[in-house]
Amino acid sequence: MTYDLPKKWTWDTDNGGRFANINRPNSGFTHEKKLPIGKHPLQLHSRATPNGVKVTVMLEELLAAGHSGAEYDAWLIDIQKGDQFSSGFVEINPNSKIPALYDTTNGSRVFESGAILLYLSEKFNAFLPKNLTKRTEALNWLFWLQGSAPYLGGGFGHFYSYAPEKLKYPIDRFTMETKRQLDVLDKNLTNREFLAGDEYTIADIASAPWYGALVQGTIYNAAEFLDVSSYKNVNRWANAVMSRPAYLRGEIVNRASGELSGQLHERHGSNDIDIKIEAKIIPEK
Numbered sequence: 345m346t347y348d349l350p351k352k353w354t355w356d357t358d359n360g361g362r363f364a365n366i367n368r369p370n371s372g373f374t375h376e377k378k379l380p381i382g383k384h385p386l387q388l389h390s391r392a393t394p395n396g397v398k399v400t401v402m403l404e405e406l407l408a409a410g411h412s413g414a415e416y417d418a419w420l421i422d423i424q425k426g427d428q429f430s431s432g433f434v435e436i437n438p439n440s441k442i443p444a445l446y447d448t449t450n451g452s453r454v455f456e457s458g459a460i461l462l463y464l465s466e467k468f469n470a471f472l473p474k475n476l477t478k479r480t481e482a483l484n485w486l487f488w489l490q491g492s493a494p495y496l497g498g499g500f501g502h503f504y505s506y507a508p509e510k511l512k513y514p515i516d517r518f519t520m521e522t523k524r525q526l527d528v529l530d531k532n533l534t535n536r537e538f539l540a541g542d543e544y545t546i547a548d549i550a551s552a553p554w555y556g557a558l559v560q561g562t563i564y565n566a567a568e569f570l571d572v573s574s575y576k577n578v579n580r581w582a583n584a585v586m587s588r589p590a591y592l593r594g595e596i597v598n599r600a601s602g603e604l605s606g607q608l609h610e611r612h613g614s615n616d617i618d619i620k621i622e623a624k625i626i627p628e629k
């Protein structure tokens with residue numbers, strides 16, 4: 345199918361795509377609504393998509409490492425309903441995308457998941473090496489992830505899973521790029537336990553919900569199509585990172601889809617997650 349380009353593009357509000365109801369060609373808030381504020385130092389407004397999971401895993405890792413200042417309230421932003429366009433959310437993220445964080449201890453707003461991971465690692469001095477060369481290697485992979493994942497999610501995932509029609513050109517283009525990225529990761533992990541070396545860092549926390557979930561078949565249902573089992577090192581790394589207790593805790597926070605019993609819309613204390621874990625309702629990996 346070809347597209348007869350008009351001279352000037354106009355917004356077709358009824359393009360049939362899965363996100364047609366929330367996509368718009370402009371920014372800013374659509375309705376007045378303040379964000380709630382809970383009792384903990386950190387207020388997270390998010391949803392358990394791969395970008396959201398990065399942050400809840402980081403917060404659970406910090407708590408597991410004894411940083412009690414990382415206690416947080418996690419509020420659900422229902423992006424399908426347009427919660428990201430409230431005046432309160434736009435105040436902390438003018439880009440209207442989850443995740444966004446508000447730090448009540450100093451009034452900082454933090455948006456962009458990579459910036460949130462960096463902010464938290466600097467605030468708590470954790471999951472980022474102090475040595476400049478090692479720190480830079482971790483940041484190399486963090487920035488690599490932030491630049492690469494949109495080709496996986498917005499490119500491959502969108503055209504393979506969500507677009508109203510299966511179109512060969514974009515699927516081939518983004519499949520090629522996704523496989524190239526998996527190969528980059530696989531080669532990097534040949535002689536390394538983690539992405540930046542022998543230390544677990546925010547680069548791993550950022551990447552597992554995307555490329556780890558991809559090879560484990562939990563996003564886009566594309567394991568066979570992409571032949572994910574051939575990326576042996578990525579599989580080994582994903583299994584190690586994604587079986588960490590903090591990962592298993594973080595990945596259910598702000599979850600509002602899938603099995604009803606596995607959903608945890610809001611988190612206001614560790615007990616909210618404990619109950620889910622004890623009931624063993626987190627799906628087996």
Ligand SMILES: N[C@@H](CCC(=O)N[C@@H](CS)C(=O)NCC(=O)O)C(=O)O
Pocket residue numbers: 366367393394395396423428440441442443455456457458
């Ligand atoms: N670069 C951003 C991407 C965030 C993003 O794309 N969030 C998606 C969910 S994964 C979202 O909020 N979508 C809602 C929308 O597009 O209106 C980040 O890393 O934080």
